[in-house]
Each structure stands twice: as structure tokens, then as C-alpha cells.
Amino acid sequence: MRFISGHLEIKRLREKCHIVIEDYTKCHYCKSIGLTQDDTFCPNCGFPQRGTQTEMRNFIWNIRNKKLLLKEQKKAINKGRNILFILAGLNLLFGIVLIVTGKINISVILGIMISAVIYFGLGIWSMKNPFPAILTGFFIYIVLSVIGAINDPKSILNGIIIKAFIIFAFIYAYLGVKDAEKLEKELESIKKAKDLNIENDM
Amino acid sequence: MKTICKKCIAENNVNASYCHKCGAKLENEYNSNNSSHIKKLLIFFFTLVTYIIILNFTRYARHYYTLLISDSLFALIVVGFLFTKNKSVLKLLKIRSLKALVIVEILSLSVVLALIVYFVVTYFNQNVLNLTEKIYYDFYKDSPAPMLFTLLSTALFPSLFEEIAFRGIVFNELYTLTRLKPAIIISSILFASLHFSPVSWIWIFPFALVLGYLRARYRNILYGMIMHFSFNASIVFIQLLLR
Secondary structure, eight states: OOHHHHHHHHHHHHHTTTTOOSOTOTTTOOOOOOOOOOOOOOOOOOTTTTSSHHHHHHHHHHHHHHHHHHHHHHHHHHHHHHHHHHHHHHHHHHHHHHHHHSSSSHHHHHHHHHHHHHHHHHHHHHHHHHHHHHHHHHHHHHHHHHHHHHHHHGGGGTHHHHHHHHHHHHHHHHHHHHHHHHHHHHHHHHHHBBHHHHHHHH | EEETTTOOOOEEEOOSBBOOOOBBBBGGGGGSSOOOHHHHHHHHHHHHHHHHHHHTTTTGGGHHHHHHHHHHHHHHHHHHHHTOGGGGGGGOOOOOTHHHHHHHHHOOEEEEEEHHHHHHHHHHEEEEEEEEOOHHHHHHHTSSSSSHHHHHIIIIIIIIIIIIIIIIIIIIHHHHHSHHHHHHHHHHHHHHHTTTTGHHHHHHHHHHHHHHHHHHHHOOOOOHHHHHHHHHHHHHHHHHHEE
């Protein structure tokens, strides 16, 4: 009995989600106009305008998945940005502590302050261009860690867990940011309805 | 103009994002495979970092010949990358497209920049950081031809191979991954950071931006090489004249 009611529920949902194409010259999904009889798929968003119900539903489902994926990627980008600001803050704090205690020479303090400014600048830049900013932040972090290790080889193991965490955070952010820009542009272009007749004239 | 779908070979309008026959995403600038470029960039970056670590731990700067060996090693790394994976950089070495007027402008600018950098950095080193000035010529005074070796090691080698490395290999990989301005900025940051002196980033970074701009504007790294050589050689001569 349960199976039958479940089966009926799916049937009811399918009927509810039934896509009816009334105008084949206008894309059902992105509302672009100017589609021809020859267009099985919408050239603007790829919607299967003359496809089966399953194909149409799969398309909508895929777009939903892509939107969810983009959300996850944006979370990773935010983490990468936070790491850049945290590094800027830590360097600034460390620099201030060194100035107050007067333990190390001025060139080291200046180097630390410059690093803080660079990380902060990259954090700001990542709001506009996350991919290059996070990639550069990663490179700078590696170079500064190596400089530290060259100056004081014993310092390699200092804060190794934090160092590993920062590197993993950069890799996580990089994996998110790698395709986010591409995906965001793809989803944005899908949102915009176009007059395909005008494009054909170009 | 038509775009051909790689999946079904159907002809599509040039502005179409998807194939109208099979629905496949059409190849464009955002659809290219980025992973291989990032991999190349990371391999090159970590190779250079490893090279610098080895140099620092082997105390390379003791004699003129160790400096020349380290320069040759760097040149070998760059040439190795150039001919194995980055042959497209060779297209940026266009001697015929060089313009005399631009070369004169670049030479003048590099001498002016060298003078500014020399006086500012010397004042800063002596009065703020309490550092003594390093005369490049002195590193090579025991060599058979001190001036020739100084210019070879501090001006010619860096101008040739650092330009191929940063404005050639790194810039090209970055330009496939991102836009022009970020490519100039990141290649400049990498160039400055791989000099391994955070205080020097203050003047190396703007200088690298100028070199990156020249590369982007003229699509030729020879202008950058000329400027880099002239700048480094000017520093050597200014040091000798004012010592």
C-alpha cells in the first residue's frame, strides 16, 4: 500500500513539474527570444527546448546543483580572504610586539610590517579578484616562510600546526576559487535573456 | 563567423554559449583547462624557491666563481623550462619589431630610475637600517676581468634570464589564468618576493610593474631585457663613480 502511495506521489509531482513549451521561439528557462526550428537547445543557456521532459528537468536540476556548488565555492573564497586578513593582523601584531620590546633590528620589523601591508592589500584585492589575490597570498606565504627558515633554520618547526593549517586553508580556498569565477559567469550569462535574432545579424 | 561545436561539429553563431544541436558548452576563454597552467606555474615557482634555498644553505656568495656558477644554474633552470614547456615565450623575443625611439626612452628612464633607487636605498640603508653598502664590483675584483664579470653577473644574466622567467614564463601562464592587469601584478609580486628581501620589495615591485607593463604593451620581452640590463649596469657604474 505504501509503495502505491509513494508511486502516486511521484506521479503527482511529475505532473506538477510538467514543463509546457508554448512558444518555441522563446527559451523556457532564460527567456531569450529568437530561437529557430533548428535550435534543439537554447544557444544562450543550453536549455533543451525541444527535448524530453526528463532532459528539461535534468537541466533545471543541474543548474540548481551548480548554484549550490557556487555557494560552497564562495564560502571557500571567504575563508581564503579571512586567512589573508588574519595573516595581515598577525604580522602587524608581531611587528608591534617587536617594536615595543625592541628585541630585533629595524630591517626585520620593517619586513614584517611590509608583509602585513601586502597581506592586507591582497585581502582587499580578493574582494574584486579572488583568484589572483589568493594565489599570490599563497606564494608570498611560502616565500616568507622560506626566508624565516633561511634566517633561522630552527624556526622551521615553530608553530608547525598553524603553518600547516594556513597552507591547507590556502589550498582549500584555491580549490574553491579555481572554478568559481567561470561558474559565476556561466550562471550570470544564463540569467540574462538575449535577443538571438540580433546576435545572428552581428 | 561561426563557432564549431567540438562534440557534434555543428556550426553555431559566434556569440552562442551552447551548441544549438547538442547543448554542449562551446569552447571559449572561460572554458579552457586551467589546471595544467596552474601546475606549470607551481612547478616553476617551487623550482626557483628550491634553487634559492640551496644557494642560501651552500653559502654561494663567497667567491666570484660561485656567483657565476649560481647564475649559470639559474639560467639552466630557466632555459630548461623555456624549451620543455614554454616555447610560446620565444615568440616574445622579436628583434625586428624593436623601435629605436622606444629603446632610447627606456634607456633614459632606466638610468633615471637607477639614480633615484640608488640614492634613496643608500640613504635608507645607511641612516635607517645601519647597513654598509655592498659594492657589486668588489665581489668580482679577484676575477680575471672584474668589470666584465660584474656586468655579466649583475646585469646581463639577470636581464636575460629573469625577464624570460618572470615576464615570459610566469606572465604567460598567469595571462592564461587571469586577465592582463592581475597577470602584471602577480608576476611583479613573484619577481619581487623571489629576491628574498622584504625591505627591497618597496622598490623592486614598482620596477617589476614597469617591466610587466612593457611586456604587456609591446608583447615583447626584449624591451624589458634592455631596461633591466641598463638599470642594473647603471647601479654598478653609479656605485663605482661615487665610492
